Amino acid sequence: MGRTHEALERAEKEFQENLSETPDDSHKAVVVKRPGKFPMQTPSDRFQEVKTKLVTSFPLGSVKTILITSPAHGDGSTTTAVSFAKTMAHFCRLNVLLIDANLRSPRLHEVFNVEYNQGLGDLLTKEEEKENSLFKKVGHGNLYLITCGKKNSGPLAIFESGRFDKTLKQMREKFDYVILDAPPVSGYAETKVMGKKVDGVILVIESGKTRKQVAIKAKQELKDAGAKVLGVILNRRKYYIPEFIYKRL
Numbered sequence: 001m002g003r004t005h006e007a008l009e010r011a012e013k014e015f016q017e018n019l020s021e022t023p024d025d026s027h028k029a030v031v032v033k034r035p036g037k038f039p040m041q042t043p044s045d046r047f048q049e050v051k052t053k054l055v056t057s058f059p060l061g062s063v064k065t066i067l068i069t070s071p072a073h074g075d076g077s078t079t080t081a082v083s084f085a086k087t088m089a090h091f092c093r094l095n096v097l098l099i100d101a102n103l104r105s106p107r108l109h110e111v112f113n114v115e116y117n118q119g120l121g122d123l124l125t126k127e128e129e130k131e132n133s134l135f136k137k138v139g140h141g142n143l144y145l146i147t148c149g150k151k152n153s154g155p156l157a158i159f160e161s162g163r164f165d166k167t168l169k170q171m172r173e174k175f176d177y178v179i180l181d182a183p184p185v186s187g188y189a190e191t192k193v194m195g196k197k198v199d200g201v202i203l204v205i206e207s208g209k210t211r212k213q214v215a216i217k218a219k220q221e222l223k224d225a226g227a228k229v230l231g232v233i234l235n236r237r238k239y240y241i242p243e244f245i246y247k248r249l
């Protein structure tokens with residue numbers, strides 16, 4: 001049991017080290033594991049850790065707009081964006097805006113069970129749209145949502161526009177944190193465009209599913225696009241033995 005445990009820990013450590021192998025950001029990488037089968041810590045404990053790491057790793061106020069993405073569909077970036085935003089609004093008592101920036105396959109309106117018919121897509125394309133009318137208060141604490149609104153099957157141009165920059169700047173001033181739920185990295189140019197415009201990107205990978213090379217490639221694509229990768233969140237981490245035993249070994 002001891003040796004198996006050590007091997008698992010070593011493999012995971014090696015995996016994470018490889019993801020933050022470059023000297024410029026290796027000391028800053030935010031690597032937090034989401035609970036699996038035997039959670040001792042609740043998801044909100046884990047996400048409070050993420051927030052603490054952000055606050056302690058980067059200068060105050062320098063990371064307010066955060067894009068959450070993943071190498072592929074289904075890795076858990078939307079789930080992570082929602083949990084992170086909820087934790088910061090509810091437990092950390094911050095003013096948080098969550099934006100559905102996946103204009104091709106939006107999901108946040110379903111998660112919060114609200115209408116999606118007016119949102120980011122309208123704000124970025126319609127002259128008369130006023131952002132204040134688009135904020136929907138959801139969940140506990142000061143959590144606000146901007147749904148995707150008008151869908152767009154080729155949204156690259158609107159994320160490249162100065163209007164997106166201006167909108168992001170205004171929201172940055174209004175909220176403590178702005179979390180953007182984005183499509184995956186590979187095959188979605190808009191994710192890389194947004195990645196360069198926000199303060200930082202968190203990459204969500206799925207434990208036991210995302211291959212190391214795929215994760216490294218996604219991280220590299222983001223960096224090549226000029227995005228600052230803040231770190232990696234390991235979603236659906238599996239505990240092969242109960243976590244309380246891990247902690248005692």
Ligand SMILES: Nc1ncnc2c1ncn2[C@@H]1O[C@H](COP(=O)(O)OP(=O)(O)O)[C@@H](O)[C@H]1O
Nearest residue numbers: 034070072073074075076077078079080235236
């Ligand atoms: N940690 C988790 N625990 C349980 N279910 C999860 C977890 N992460 C993701 N899921 C589920 O997996 C599916 C895909 O997750 P989602 O967050 O939509 O992925 P993505 O946004 O990366 O495509 C959803 O049905 C979601 O509820």
Ligand SMILES: [Mg+2]
Nearest residue numbers: 077078107182
């Ligand atoms: Mg998603």
